[in-house]
Amino acid sequence: MDDHPQQMPLFIxxxxxxxxxADIDDGYNYSQTRxxxxxxxxxxxxxxxxxxxESAVKPEFIIQLGDIIDGFNKGSGASDRALDTVLRELSSGAAEVHHVWGNHEFYNFSRSALLRSRLNSSLHTDGSPSRARAGSDIYAYHFSPFPGFTFVVLDAYDVSLLGxxxxxxxxxxxxNLIKQYNNNEDLxxxxxxxxxxxxxxxxxGGFSKAQLDWLDSVLTSADEKRERVTIVSHLPIHPYSTDPICLAWNFDELLAIIRSHSSVVCFMAGHDHDGGYHRDRVTGVHHLTLEGVIETPPDGNAFGTVSVYEDRMVLKGNGRITDRVFVFPGCQSDADQGAK
Structure with a gap:
């Protein structure tokens, strides 16, 4: 699978x-099917x-793709306690954690509370992140874990009824936006x-023009420096990488920005608990939707470890997560990968 087994990754x-x-008994999803x-x-x-x-080469950081605790915690007044429990577990390792915000973060906390919380990784990371300046309460930032590589964390609920x-x-x-398409009493x-x-x-939810303009400028800079950019968001943005019910509202606008830049190599998201993958035919960008822990049986697993090389990223999946190789667009054998 990885044709450079002897090569050490740049970082992991x-x-x-x-x-x-949530400290509650098992239940089911919204449609009572899972x-x-x-x-x-x-x-x-x-x-x-x-x-x-325990791995020989330990991850330098962890990306937590959102929905860290369940919305049921709010109703029982257990939001803070549940968050403390999970963060205690996450902080047991040496790696710093980059938190993405999903819908369940907003079921439990207001936006202003989240900005002040330990889930605001732009405050607590060691990676000298650059926050989105275009809106004081937009939770978007970028960081560089290694020369030539940039990660961008996006706020998929910047435009939303939540938070x-x-x-x-x-x-x-x-x-006004959602009512153009959804007339149901229960939105x-x-x-x-x-x-x-x-x-x-x-x-x-979706991404405001201010956030999209900020991303556009970050990618323009990355293009000029010939950097490799991985973007992370709770909501997927490629229709072929997820069930359509999990897509960001204005996914098409974000896709258009990515397609206008050469630096993006991968987009990672959560939200769709079944996961998904697609390689964009236009750009060669890999769109990965990670399977959710919450719908993984107790005897299973759902996490991944990514080794990054000059020309590719190699995902080693555990349990429900599939092993994958993400050859960077334009690299040798790139054409052989095709679109899935």
């Missing part, structure tokens, strides 16, 4: 998504941490049973 990082821990293992998710996180800490005060202009704008119910418009639900 871990990935995990949708832990959704079992959710709320307590067991903590043990699966522990398995990941033990694997990362916004109902009296705010942002809330009104998000409501968590998709407007149609199939097709891309399913994405216009309350548990999704």
């Amino acid at each position: 990082f871990g990935v995990i998504a949708d832990i959704q821990y 079992r959710r293992y709320y307590r067991s998710s903590l043990q699966l996180l522990r398995n990941a941490q033990e694997s990362w800490s 916004r005060e109902e009296t705010s202009e942002q809330y009104s704008e998000a409501m 968590n119910c998709p407007p149609e049973s199939e097709g891309l418009q399913q994405r216009f639900t309350m548990f999704n």
Whole structure:
């Protein structure tokens, strides 16, 4: 699979998504079709941490792709306690953690509270991150773990009904947008049973023009420096990498920006607990949607370890996560990879 077995990676990082821990009995998803293992998710996180800490070459950082605790915690007043429990587990290793915000973060906490919390990695990371200046409450930043490589964390609920005060202009704008497509009384119910418009639900969101303009400028700089950029977000943005019901509202605008730059090599997301993968035919960019811990049985696993080389990233999956090789666009044998 990896044709450079003797080559040492430049750096390694871990990935995990949708832990959704809660100290409650097992339940089911919104449509009552998939079992959710709320307590067991903590043990699966522990398995990941033990694997990362025991490996010969340890990850320099972990990307937690959002939904770290479940929304059920809010109703029982357990949000802070649940978060403490999970963060204690995550901090047991030496690697720094970059947190992405998903819908369940906003079920539990306000945006202002999250910005002040330990889930604001732009405050706590050692990687000298650069925050999105274009909006004071946009949670987007980038960091460079190794020369020539940049990671960008995006805020997929910048435009959203979640985490916004109902009296705010942002809330009104998000409501006007979703109401163009979804007339259901329950806005968590998709407007149609199939097709891309399913994405216009309350548990999704999108990216503001301010955030997109900021990303555009970050990628322009990366293009000039010939850097490799990996973008992470809770919501997937490629229709072929996820069930359409999990897509970001304005995925097409973000895809267009990525397609106008040469530096992006990979986009990683969570949210769709079944996971997914697609390689963009236009750009060669890899779109990975990571399987969720919350719907992984207690005897399984759902985490990945990524080794980064000059011309590729190699994902070693555990449990439900599939092994993959992400050859960077333009590198040798790139054409052989094809689009999946």
